[in-house]
Amino acid sequence: MKIKRLEDIVSWILLLLLTLWSMVPIYFVVSSAFKMPKEIFNYPPKLLFIPTLENFVTLYYDWPKFFYALQNSVIITFTSTVIIISISTLAAYAFSRFRFKIINFTAFVLIAVRMFPPIVITVPLYPIFSQLHLLDTHVILILLYVSFYVSLSTWVMMSFIDEIPIDLEEAAMVDGATRLQAFIKVTLPLITPGMVSIAILATVFCWNEFTFAYIFSVTRAVTAPITLSEMLGGLYGAEWGSLFTASTIQLVPMLVFVWAVQKYLIRGLTMGAIKG
Amino acid sequence: MVLLKKEERLPILLVTPVVLILTGVLFLPSIWSIFLSFEHYTFGYPPEFVGISNYIEILADTKFLSAIFLNFAFVILDVMLEFLLGLGTALLLSRRFPLQKIWVALIIAPFAVSPVVSIVAWKNLISPQFGLITYLLSFLNISTEKLLMDPVTAFIICIIINVWREFPFTAMILYAAITTIPPDRIEAALIDGASKFQRFRYITIPSIWTSIVVALTFRTIFAFRTFDVIWILTQGGPLGGTTILSVYLYLQSFKFLRLGVGASVGVIMLLLTFLISAPYLRTLYKQIMARGYK
Numbered sequence: 001m002k003i004k005r006l007e008d009i010v011s012w013i014l015l016l017l018l019t020l021w022s023m024v025p026i027y028f029v030v031s032s033a034f035k036m037p038k039e040i041f042n043y044p045p046k047l048l049f050i051p052t053l054e055n056f057v058t059l060y061y062d063w064p065k066f067f068y069a070l071q072n073s074v075i076i077t078f079t080s081t082v083i084i085i086s087i088s089t090l091a092a093y094a095f096s097r098f099r100f101k102i103i104n105f106t107a108f109v110l111i112a113v114r115m116f117p118p119i120v121i122t123v124p125l126y127p128i129f130s131q132l133h134l135l136d137t138h139v140i141l142i143l144l145y146v147s148f149y150v151s152l153s154t155w156v157m158m159s160f161i162d163e164i165p166i167d168l169e170e171a172a173m174v175d176g177a178t179r180l181q182a183f184i185k186v187t188l189p190l191i192t193p194g195m196v197s198i199a200i201l202a203t204v205f206c207w208n209e210f211t212f213a214y215i216f217s218v219t220r221a222v223t224a225p226i227t228l229s230e231m232l233g234g235l236y237g238a239e240w241g242s243l244f245t246a247s248t249i250q251l252v253p254m255l256v257f258v259w260a261v262q263k264y265l266i267r268g269l270t271m272g273a274i275k276g
Numbered sequence: 277m278v279l280l281k282k283e284e285r286l287p288i289l290l291v292t293p294v295v296l297i298l299t300g301v302l303f304l305p306s307i308w309s310i311f312l313s314f315e316h317y318t319f320g321y322p323p324e325f326v327g328i329s330n331y332i333e334i335l336a337d338t339k340f341l342s343a344i345f346l347n348f349a350f351v352i353l354d355v356m357l358e359f360l361l362g363l364g365t366a367l368l369l370s371r372r373f374p375l376q377k378i379w380v381a382l383i384i385a386p387f388a389v390s391p392v393v394s395i396v397a398w399k400n401l402i403s404p405q406f407g408l409i410t411y412l413l414s415f416l417n418i419s420t421e422k423l424l425m426d427p428v429t430a431f432i433i434c435i436i437i438n439v440w441r442e443f444p445f446t447a448m449i450l451y452a453a454i455t456t457i458p459p460d461r462i463e464a465a466l467i468d469g470a471s472k473f474q475r476f477r478y479i480t481i482p483s484i485w486t487s488i489v490v491a492l493t494f495r496t497i498f499a500f501r502t503f504d505v506i507w508i509l510t511q512g513g514p515l516g517g518t519t520i521l522s523v524y525l526y527l528q529s530f531k532f533l534r535l536g537v538g539a540s541v542g543v544i545m546l547l548l549t550f551l552i553s554a555p556y557l558r559t560l561y562k563q564i565m566a567r568g569y570k
Contacts, residue, residue: 014368019382025397025440026385028408032400044411087293094287099567103287106295108564113298115553116306117501119522120542123529124305124312127319147301150294179286208390210504215530228392229508232399244400247393258388259381269445270452273490 029251032244040240055241062239066246069227073250076138076223077206080145084202085195088150092157093183097166107158114151118144122215129216136218144216145206152272153198159271160194161187197268200261204254224250306546312539319533330540339516340524340541347500347520350435354499357439359492362446367480369447370454380451384444391504394441398433399509424510427517434506434518441505442498446491453487454480493556497549521545 032040034051037058059066095107125144126135134140164187172182213223228250231243258265313330317323334340365383373379386394401409402420410420423429457480465475481488503522506512512519512527519527521541529538550557 011368011371012373014364015373015379018365018368019379021440022383022385022444024408025394025401026389028400029393029397041406043406045406045408087297090290091294094290098284098287100284101565102284103291104565104567106291107567108561110291110294110298111560111564112557113302115497115549115557116302117522117542117545117549119501119503119525120309120545121302121305123525123535123538123542124309125301126529127535128305128308130319143297143301147297150297154294204388208392210391210508214507215526225390225392228390228396232392232396232508243396247396251389251393254388254390255385258385262377262381262384265387266448266452269448270487273449273487273494 026251026255029244030248032240033248035241037241040244055245059242059245063227063231063242063246065222066224066227066231066249069222069224070249072138072221073207073224076141076145076221077203079138080142080149080206081199081202083142083146084149084153085199087146088153088198089157089191089195091150091154092161093187095154095158096161097169107154110151111155112151113147114155116148118148118211122212126215135216136221138221140216141213141221141223144212145202145209149202149205153202156198156201156268156272157191157194160191160197164190193264193267194271196261197264197271200258200265201268201272204258207250207254309539309542312536313543314540315536317534317536317539319535323536326536330537331544334537334540334544339519342516343519343521343524346431346518350431350502350520351496351499354435354438354442354502355492355495357435358443358446358495358499361439361443362491363450363488365443365447366450366454367476369451384448386441387444387448389441391441392508394437395505395508398437398440402433425514427513427515430510430514431518434509437509438499438502438505442495446495449487449491450484453484457483490556493553497553500549500552501545 028045031047031049033055034053035049036052036054039046039049091110095103125140129135129140168186168190169179169182172186173179177185208225209223210225210229213221213226214229217223217226224246228243228246231239231246312323314325314327315323316326316329369376369380369383389397401407402423404410404419404421407420413420423433461479461483462475465479470478501522502520503526506518506520506523507526510518512523522545525538525541525545528534528541
């Protein structure tokens with residue numbers, strides 16, 4: 001009995017430590033955003049304080065650029081995610097329901113693409129995009145995000161569709177539905193959890209992506225992470241307040257999103273990694 | 277389309293968008309990249325064929341050799357720490373606590389944080405002026421003033437931040453795997469009088485072995501190409517102490533605009549990635565090609 005007690009105590013301590021390790025860095029960014037600029041410099045750092053929105057006002061007047069970048073992030077993330085969901089669902093349906101050599105091989109290549117290191121492709125793409133006058137546009141970032149995320153998404157979708165018995169569709173087709181109708185009416189509703197999973201993974205990826213945005217955008221297509229890195233680079237004392245506030249604005253939506261749909265996230269990640 | 281059998285047309289049509297985008301953005305540029313690696317190509321000037329001289333140049337460059345070494349050191353330390361932390365988290369969470377969902381949510385939170393914001397967060401904690409870690413370390417008489425100015429400590433901080441951001445991936449995969457172990461297996465072991473360690477060694481580990489292998493493979497491949505966290509924090513410095521391959525590639529290609537040299541670094545990175553992922557790709561290939569009609 002005593003050992004059991006001790007074990008419980010130890011596991012609670014470990015749980016708290018682990019939670020602190022994950023949450024303390026986040027807590028300090030978010031809480032600093034609500035501190036008076038002077039209070040950020042309190043040493044030792046204070047855990048409790050009277051919250052203020054002063055930093056938000058400063059950020060708004062000093063960094064209109066950040067809000068422009070944020071808007072770009074929203075546009076690019078949303079568009080990429082919608083494209084990723086649509087084309088990977090189509091491909092996954094083909095891979096799952098039609099199994100012959102070319103299709104299987106395409107599926108393999110598509111999944112293998114995930115291993116491709118993104119930075120390697122920036123070298124040949126830079127002169128190509130420059131030639132096509134596409135540098136610093138939303139389009140190339142969307143194209144790149146789609147290319148690098150259809151792989152995982154298609155695989156996750158494929159695992160979800162594999163689990164839906166084809167008999168259901170065939171039954172609908174016997175009843176006179178076309179293949180397309182059978183897919184839309186029977187299969188699609190059953191694979192929405194899969195679509196939610198890839199939507200989360202894709203959104204988090206596009207919203208947070210740094211490397212491509214850093215290399216291929218200059219002013220027009222900059223995304224929020226890029227403006228943040230710029231703020232971080234040119235930092236002198238007074239601007240910590242704006243930096244923490246901008247970081248909070250970039251961070252919190254994703255955090256809330258991930259928490260809200262946690263179940264689907266874990267399911268999607270597991271399917272993307274394990275099932276095949 | 278005409279050459280295809282009728283029943284093969286629809287699936288081919290369905291995968292066309294994906295195939296077209298990947299061909300345009302990835303496959304063709306990759307092939308061109310291989311050609312580029314044999315050319316002297318400064319951005320803005322016409323390329324000129326020079327054989328393998330780019331490769332000879334980088335293989336003789338101590339910075340490149342150091343980048344390879346640092347890259348492997350980074351991957352080994354990073355993946356090992358992520359794995360230990362991820363497995364520990366998964367085992368701990370599988371004990372189940374009251375308010376389980378909230379604990380899981382809080383622990384995996386770094387997954388949602390962008391590389392930039394994670395740097396902001398950790399710079400806050402180690403700030404010599406107001407950081408919490410600075411304050412805590414001051415009791416041990418350790419100063420955080422020069423942490424980012426020393427190649428070794430800067431390298432370690434890059435790893436810590438990367439582990440912080442990436443361990444939830446391993447934790448979630450292993451946690452999901454542990455929770456699907458059939459309870460009767462554990463009960464059977466309990467009836468046989470297995471000790472905690474025996475249960476862990478002979479039931480938990482074998483049951484989640486596939487997940488372990490996959491998590492390790494993926495994290496190794498992804499850690500190998502790390503760029504964002506390092507570039508934002510140190511830009512490869514101090515004194516090249518955090519210049520791993522991706523940073524070296526970036527500097528050559530986009531700082532010195534020597535795209536030919538950058539391309540040859542890219543080809544080497546691609547080959548190394550391929551070597552690391554070969555066993556995984558082989559299994560995958562067999563699995564997928566064996567898919568027939570159910």
